[in-house]
Amino acid sequence: xxxxxxxxxxxxxxxxxxxxxxxxxxxxxxxxxxxxxxxxxxxxxxxxxxxxxxxxxxxxxxxxxxxxxxxxxxxxxxxxxxxxxxxxxxxxxxxxxxxxxxxxxxxxxxxxxxxxxxxxxxxxxxxxxxxxxxxxxxxxxxxxxxxxxxxxxxxxxxxxxxxxxxxxxxxxxxxxxxxxxxxxxxxxxxxxxxxxxxxxxxxxxxxxxxxxxxxxxxxxxxxxxxxxxxxxxxxxxxxxxxxxxxxxxxxxxxxxxxxxxxxxxxxxxxxxxxxxxxxxxxxxxxxxxxxxxxxxxxxxxxxxxxxxxxxxxxxxxxxxxxxxxxx
Amino acid sequence: xxxxxxxxxxxxxxxxxxxxxxxxxxxxxxxxxxxxxxxxxxxxxxxxxxxxxxxxxxxxxxxxxxxxxxxxxxxxxxxxxxxxxxxxxxxxxxxxxxxxxxxxxxxxxxxxxxxxxxxxxxxxxxxxxxxxxxxxxxxxxxxxxxxxxxxxxxxxxxxxxxxxxxxxxxxxxxxxxxxxxxxxxxxxxxxxxxxxxxxxxxxxxxxxxxxxxxxxxxxxxxxxxxxxxxxxxxxxxxxxxxxxxxxxxxxxxxxxxxxxxxxxxxxxxxxxxxxxxxxxxxxxxxxxxxxxxxxxxxxxx
Numbered sequence: 001x002x003x004x005x006x007x008x009x010x011x012x013x014x015x016x017x018x019x020x021x022x023x024x025x026x027x028x029x030x031x032x033x034x035x036x037x038x039x040x041x042x043x044x045x046x047x048x049x050x051x052x053x054x055x056x057x058x059x060x061x062x063x064x065x066x067x068x069x070x071x072x073x074x075x076x077x078x079x080x081x082x083x084x085x086x087x088x089x090x091x092x093x094x095x096x097x098x099x100x101x102x103x104x105x106x107x108x109x110x111x112x113x114x115x116x117x118x119x120x121x122x123x124x125x126x127x128x129x130x131x132x133x134x135x136x137x138x139x140x141x142x143x144x145x146x147x148x149x150x151x152x153x154x155x156x157x158x159x160x161x162x163x164x165x166x167x168x169x170x171x172x173x174x175x176x177x178x179x180x181x182x183x184x185x186x187x188x189x190x191x192x193x194x195x196x197x198x199x200x201x202x203x204x205x206x207x208x209x210x211x212x213x214x215x216x217x218x219x220x221x222x223x224x225x226x227x228x229x230x231x232x233x234x235x236x237x238x239x240x241x242x243x244x245x246x247x248x249x250x251x252x253x254x255x256x257x258x259x260x261x262x263x264x265x266x267x268x269x270x271x272x273x274x275x276x277x278x279x280x281x282x283x284x285x286x287x288x289x290x291x292x293x294x295x296x297x298x299x300x301x302x303x304x305x306x307x308x309x310x311x312x313x314x315x316x317x318x319x320x321x322x323x324x325x326x327x
Numbered sequence: 328x329x330x331x332x333x334x335x336x337x338x339x340x341x342x343x344x345x346x347x348x349x350x351x352x353x354x355x356x357x358x359x360x361x362x363x364x365x366x367x368x369x370x371x372x373x374x375x376x377x378x379x380x381x382x383x384x385x386x387x388x389x390x391x392x393x394x395x396x397x398x399x400x401x402x403x404x405x406x407x408x409x410x411x412x413x414x415x416x417x418x419x420x421x422x423x424x425x426x427x428x429x430x431x432x433x434x435x436x437x438x439x440x441x442x443x444x445x446x447x448x449x450x451x452x453x454x455x456x457x458x459x460x461x462x463x464x465x466x467x468x469x470x471x472x473x474x475x476x477x478x479x480x481x482x483x484x485x486x487x488x489x490x491x492x493x494x495x496x497x498x499x500x501x502x503x504x505x506x507x508x509x510x511x512x513x514x515x516x517x518x519x520x521x522x523x524x525x526x527x528x529x530x531x532x533x534x535x536x537x538x539x540x541x542x543x544x545x546x547x548x549x550x551x552x553x554x555x556x557x558x559x560x561x562x563x564x565x566x567x568x569x570x571x572x573x574x575x576x577x578x579x580x581x582x583x584x585x586x587x588x589x590x591x592x593x594x595x596x597x598x599x600x601x602x603x604x605x606x607x608x609x610x611x612x613x614x615x616x617x618x619x620x621x622x623x624x625x626x627x628x
Contacts, residue, residue: 063422132347157548249450
């Protein structure tokens with residue numbers, strides 16, 4: 001009903017002569033003359049309507065602010081409690097005395113390896129998928145099914161990715177609990193992110209670029225490779241930064257596939273298990289022998305992790321804003 | 328250009344096209360492989376317990392002898408946590424979206440959109456940690472309850488994880504409402520709020536519904552938050568301040584100690600199956616809603 005009403009109004013609206021009154025008062029008077037109107041729009045009720053609006057808008061502003069405060073509160077809290085724990089020793093040494101002292105270097109290295117590994121897997125794969133979706137595919141059932149698949153892949157819970165990684169990469173492919181298993185699992189997990197951002201980057205390349213290239217006699221692939229991809233690449237890079245940050249913060253997917261409580265060595269090959277920042281936080285905060293005593297380490301590790309993740313996101317946000325300004 | 332090279336060129340183009348098609352199709356392949364491996368590792372549990380007893384059994388004691396594999400308390404916990412978090416996240420997310428799309432000035436929007444994006448980027452383990460060390464003690468002291476690690480705390484933390492999803496998808500939906508509709512409504516003398524309520528929100532309802540479904544799907548599958556904050560008791564809660572053990576928490580907490588390809592291991596994969604099917608349904612419904620009521624220009628209203 002409401003939808004119908006909206007359309008009717010829009011039609012009457014377009015038929016109104018150009019000189020139609022624009023001030024609220026004028027419209028009120030014209031409404032009163034209108035037979036369709038329920039009438040009785042007195043000045044008092046107008047004031048009431050505007051009060052309602054101010055009240056509701058205030059409420060909406062508060063809702064938006066709550067999000068801002070939540071972010072500020074979490075980040076601020078970790079900053080306040082975590083900065084004391086962070087020093088050179090913390091960043092450059094391995095954990096000591098059953099993880100109650102020392103640093104988090106192996107976790108940092110593990111997280112960097114896993115997230116870059118995930119990107120090595122997902123970036124070419126995601127970009128190629130996006131090229132198909134945006135440059136080649138024609139609307140139809142095949143495209144619909146692929147899109148549905150990607151959307152569903154994006155919705156699969158990370159712990160289910162973990163189970164899949166355990167059953168497929170770790171057990172069936174016999175890769176063991178290793179950097180490789182973790183990177184492949186995370187690669188599948190961030191694939192939808194990469195596809196989404198790569199497609200957006202392709203969309204932002206003006207159609208005239210493609211038309212000009214095709215008109216010069218280039219084939220479709222030559223056009224994509226020489227014209228479209230170079231133009232879309234910066235946008236795709238933004239997507240890969242977001243993908244890395246997503247992979248770096250992911251815990252449940254690496255719990256069974258790559259991360260271990262503690263390993264005294266740094267990984268020497270892709271088949272070694274690693275420690276990782278998010279898993280380290282979880283272990284220290286829940287399963288450690290001295291949960292209270294290691295609080296400073298937990299705060300410090302959390303701060304390093306969100307510094308890494310939010311830092312990468314900020315870079316992506318600024319970079320994207322710059323790209324949009326240039327466009 | 329000779330005839331043969333033109334044909335060569337065309338074949339090459341077709342091969343390249345086929346390559347990209349196959350690559351794009353691997354997403355479906357991965358999805359089916361996830362399903363396949365969950366079933367391969369999960370189905371054997373039904374040799375031990377029937378599907379009915381697995382889904383509706385009230386006792387989850389996987390390590391006692393004889394073990395009990397009833398996931399009903401975990402199922403109830405997952406649903407309760409998700410619904411409660413939706414009660415918080417839907418109004419918060421939709422209102423934020425409306426504020427950003429329709430009310431805020433361009434400068435405020437520029438400032439605020441990154442805030443929502445950063446909120447989405449916060450690793451779940453950090454949110455779980457925050458819930459443990461800040462929200463839990465606060466709730467415990469405030470309400471004088473046995474533990475601050477409970478259903479309510481988990482739902483609250485989950486709400487902040489699904490708000491960005493709900494907000495950004497709703498905002499897109501609101502943006503896609505044709506400008507003429509808004510202008511027509513304003514020209515008729517409706518206030519901005521009346522325009523939002525009677526014209527813009529009804530017109531973007533399908534997009535907002537999609538957003539809500541996807542937000543809930545994210546909440547039900549979220550693992551680290553419920554693992555760290557929900558309390559972990561595999562009981563059917565009789566109040567929102569009771570500790571619970573949602574499905575993802577059970578999988579994550581117990582997989583390490585479950586003997587490889589033992590009954591417990593199979594049971595955890597079967598829980599993964601249930602969880603996967605839940606999110607699959609959510610996503611298919613979201614997709615259906617998004618396509619069925621797709622808004623293309625003013626004419627479809």
